[in-house]
Amino acid sequence: MSDLMTYAYAVVRNAEGLWEATATLRGIADAPVRLVTGSRDERVMLEVSHVPAQDFREDALKQHLEDLEWLEAVARAHHGVIEASAARTTVLPLRLATVYLDDSRARDVLEAGRAMFAERLARLAEHVEWGVKIYVEPSAAPAAPAAPSTGLPPGRAYLRDRRQQQSARDSVYQAAQQAAEQVEAAGRKYAAERVRHRVQQGALADAVGAGENVVNDAYLVSLTCCEQFLAEVTHGADGLQGVRVEATGPWAPYSFAMPLSGSGDAAESVPP
Template identity: 40%
Template sequence: MTEHIPSPADAVYVYAVCRAEEPPVLAGPSGVTDESPLRALTLGPALTAVVQSVRAADFTDEAWQARLADEPELERYARAHHEVVCAVAARCPTVPLPLSTLYHDEERARASLSRESERFHAALERTAHHSEWGVKVYVTDAPARQVAEAAPQGPAPGAGAGRAYLDRKRSLRDRRERHRTDGVRIAEVVDAGVSGLATASRRLPPHGARVPEERRTQVLNATYLVAEDRAAELARLAQSLRERTGAQVELSGPWAPYSFVGEV
């Protein structure tokens, strides 16, 4: 590809900051545009940003708001950004930067990022040779038949059957409370187990059901910073936790440590 010469109409898109004695080899992903190559921007001793020249008009507030409303287009940009971050992280310790981190020109990018060099070095020291792993835990909801059997049917009956009605209503409430309590207990067991292996962890709000007919409840949504040489141990632990708790324990990763580079 012919070298792209930045023009006044260009902006500098920054993907990540990495620690490398030599600028990383950037062959592979093309980034968010195929009009210019990825390149290294030296920030100081052993600190390099991975950047790309993009058309400034493609990243105005109006253009970005339109992109946010276009799910396929937004996904394309997010995937392109993530591919670059992963390619760099596979070669050297890396701090991923948020989607659409831009500067007006290279000089401003270098000056702004260099001011953050202490923070970048601390984050790189903390996350070097680690990956981020996601753990989601689901418990199966009570079968619809059991709920229907426990639920009061129709309007409240007369005095003669009032006790039976209240008993069934109380039974349904108790079942729901036991289910909630069991879910909390399982989440704590899984979190404690994985946290004992991880260097750091972060719990996120559980997601609701993805589809109305989904018959499971998410009780844990967390992410963990795990040393690269403990990945196999993590997989074994996840299987052990599935067997111990009877819950669905979903493991995803490894990822660049997006969730942990700000904790320095």
């Protein structure tokens, strides 16, 4: 059994200077990145490198995916190759740790999906991904005016205060819904597709900062429309207390790429 396996970063569209540029890239474990072509068509290719089989066979990979330091290093290398290639051509990013026994197996998969990959690359050409997150901060909502003392018993006074606090919280979530509607309106005007991701929770949300993430969407936007899209999205929370809209990008279209296995979430077209 070989000590090396073939790691696939992305499906890419052939472009001028791509071969020379790819030859300068280093991937996981500092391995040189190469292009694998099909036997009949070199317009669609796989970007790959060799990786140690001892790290990427199924059992070992399961263990490594629980090692955050190892996982971060692999993710950075994976992302670095894709971002460098996206600056030169259209890329179809693949899932982290997409591996094959050898180049021949990778080529078979490329051949089998050639038509689908070509169609998807054509769809993604001249487009980038923008992430849009909406956060609510109920503590930033305007406090309800203090109710006058009416000689209520302590229990009833407590319930009254709780209702006032809940009303203030509800107003923030209603404001977040308004912001979401404005963002979605911008998406309908300027984006070709949208993907709704799960909202961030737990340690990941804590690392981002204050606020509860209530919307976590990705939009596929033409390069010619990015400025207009961002102008409308970033003002989506104007005048809305306790609501924050955050746009990040541009990225290679990770959220809109179909993995080689054919599994995963599919992007939805943004209705006109």
